[in-house]
Amino acid sequence: MLKTGDYSVTNDMPEARWQEVCGQTRKYWGKLSDDDLARIGGKGARLADALQERYGYTRWHAESQSNRWMREHQADPVAEV
DSSP: OOOTTSSOOOOOOOHHHHHHHHHHHHHHSTTOOHHHHHHHTTOHHHHHHHHHHHHOOOHHHHHHHHHHHHHHTSSOTTTTO
16 A cells, blocks of 8 residues: 555656646646646656645655646657557
């Protein structure tokens, strides 16, 4: 079983890709402000920090949500066709 601190956020995305998914990110997590999104800048650890702050998630939950989001939104779906 994973404990808080054992689960690391390593899923970052390029800034250009992050800009493309910011709208989706904001829609999914409505409590994230424009300033939060700019500060996150595609960094998984920063997204986890923001989720913890805005939603009160545990560190483990914030990191798992951040990892999932970053992994699912890494690739441009149009480029994969």
